Amino acid sequence: xxxxxxxxxxxxxxxxxxxxxxxxxxxxxxxxxxxxxxxxxxxxxxxxxxxxxxxxxxxxxxxxxxxxxxxxxxxxxxxxxxxxxxxxxxxxxxxxxxxxxxxxxxxxxxxxxxxxxxxxxxxxxxxxxxxxxxxxxxxxxxxxxxxxxxxxxxxxxxxxxxxxxxxxxxxxxxxxxxxxxxxxxxxxxxxxxxxxxxxxxxxxxxxxxxxxxxxxxxxxxxxxxxxxxxxxxxxxxxxxxxxxxxxxxxxxxxxxxxxxxxxxxxxxxxxxxxxxxxxxxxxxxxxxxxxxxxxxxxxxxxxxxxxxxxxxxxxxxxxxxxxxxxxxxxxxxxxxxxxxxxxxxxxxxxxxxxxxxxxxxxxxxxxxxxxxxxxxxxxxxxxxxxxxxxxxxxxxxxxxxxxxxxxxxxxxxxxxxxxxxxxxxxxxxxxxx
Ligand code: PMP
Numbered sequence: 001x002x003x004x005x006x007x008x009x010x011x012x013x014x015x016x017x018x019x020x021x022x023x024x025x026x027x028x029x030x031x032x033x034x035x036x037x038x039x040x041x042x043x044x045x046x047x048x049x050x051x052x053x054x055x056x057x058x059x060x061x062x063x064x065x066x067x068x069x070x071x072x073x074x075x076x077x078x079x080x081x082x083x084x085x086x087x088x089x090x091x092x093x094x095x096x097x098x099x100x101x102x103x104x105x106x107x108x109x110x111x112x113x114x115x116x117x118x119x120x121x122x123x124x125x126x127x128x129x130x131x132x133x134x135x136x137x138x139x140x141x142x143x144x145x146x147x148x149x150x151x152x153x154x155x156x157x158x159x160x161x162x163x164x165x166x167x168x169x170x171x172x173x174x175x176x177x178x179x180x181x182x183x184x185x186x187x188x189x190x191x192x193x194x195x196x197x198x199x200x201x202x203x204x205x206x207x208x209x210x211x212x213x214x215x216x217x218x219x220x221x222x223x224x225x226x227x228x229x230x231x232x233x234x235x236x237x238x239x240x241x242x243x244x245x246x247x248x249x250x251x252x253x254x255x256x257x258x259x260x261x262x263x264x265x266x267x268x269x270x271x272x273x274x275x276x277x278x279x280x281x282x283x284x285x286x287x288x289x290x291x292x293x294x295x296x297x298x299x300x301x302x303x304x305x306x307x308x309x310x311x312x313x314x315x316x317x318x319x320x321x322x323x324x325x326x327x328x329x330x331x332x333x334x335x336x337x338x339x340x341x342x343x344x345x346x347x348x349x350x351x352x353x354x355x356x357x358x359x360x361x362x363x364x365x366x367x368x369x370x371x372x373x374x375x376x377x378x379x380x381x382x383x384x385x386x387x388x389x390x391x392x393x394x395x396x397x398x399x400x401x402x403x404x405x406x407x408x409x410x411x412x413x414x415x416x417x418x419x420x421x422x423x424x425x426x427x428x429x430x431x432x433x
Pocket of ligand 1 (some may be wrong): 114211
């Protein structure tokens with residue numbers, strides 16, 4: 001009989017050849033990560049044959065859960081015809097049409113392979129168009145791992161600096177000072193101080209990047225007057241408004257941007273639009289996206305990518321987004337609302353200091369009595385992180401429920417009342433402990 005290895009055994013081998021045993025720190029877990037066997041719908045089964053209800057959905061990337069039969073069928077059909085070519089595919093054009101038809105600000109779109117790459121290309125597009133070097137982003141906001149985009153994402157409080165004028169804090173050791181000099185940090189949802197900071201750099205900012213519901217900041221919605229004020233500022237100062245909708249595109253038919261009266265000039269996409277396969281995209285105004293057009297006599301931003309718009313991701317994404325229509329979105333958002341109502345009830349019954357933020361099909365729990373309104377309020381110190389990790393372990397091991405490591409849940413369309421009952425009961429059990 002062949003020996004079936006445990007997660008610990010696999011991990012021990014992994015550590016010998018992969019730093020920390022993982023290629024993405026997100027899935028690292030003390031003392032070892034659990035290895036998956038298979039997943040279907042909203043359930044994931046590990047190699048010990050333990051099935052869990054999955055609210056992680058690969059960090060918000062799976063809008064129809066795992067292995068949706070329509071997506072699997074479409075992808076298999078494509079794979080039999082080849083997976084990547086040195087030629088254009090119609091799949092790319094058809095999918096580009098679908099996304100541009102959904103969101104009015106998408107006049108032109110290009111595909112890449114990840115959210116990181118989408119944000120990077122969006123920033124470079126903004127720089128190429130404006131001829132300016134700097135970008136502005138919110139303190140604590142995660143936009144992927146491009147040098148400029150990752151500045152001041154989860155900084156150590158010792159380096160935060162003035163709350164009204166946050167420091168540009170590097171994430172990776174060795175980040176050039178020149179990168180930090182070109183990234184302006186502002187406090188999310190704080191109009192007065194954000195505008196003052198932008199004013200100090202008015203002639204040098206290529207784009208202001210906004211995630212309309214930034215997860216790491218606290219998963220609170222961007223206030224309408226905040227977004228509008230930034231939009232107005234960019235109009236007056238020759239800068240672009242760039243949305244990161246890598247996560248939030250799920251919120252509404254045309255993305256979270258549909259919830260605001262102003263339109264971003266550029267948008268970065270990823271996660272759900274790949275239907276479970278690696279993808280990213282950036283889209284926006286035709287006159288700006290022209291910097292990418294190889295037919296121009298002066299090409300301002302030469303851009304390519306071996307696997308960009310590969311037909312497997314295009315097919316999976318197209319099938320996924322066709323199914324994620326207005327009815328599906330309404331149903332999913334209503335179910336999520338119902339879940340948060342039930343969880344608020346559980347919080348009341350157990351009488352615990354827990355609050356909820358989020359919108360659409362996502363929510364985040366905070367271990368404080370009232371919902372945080374800023375990154376610094378939502379910040380988890382070591383003590384809170386330890387408590388959260390204990391809660392996540394309890395949910396994972398005892399209740400067989402998976403969440404994202406900030407106590408965040410990302411819903412999928414294959415969930416039903418049964419799953420939200422399981423979730424709210426598990427949380428009630430946890431709160432009562
Ligand atoms: N932007 C946001 C808002 C994200 O949440 C993420 C990923 N969590 C990214 C960009 C980067 O996407 P990827 O991991 O696909 O590079």
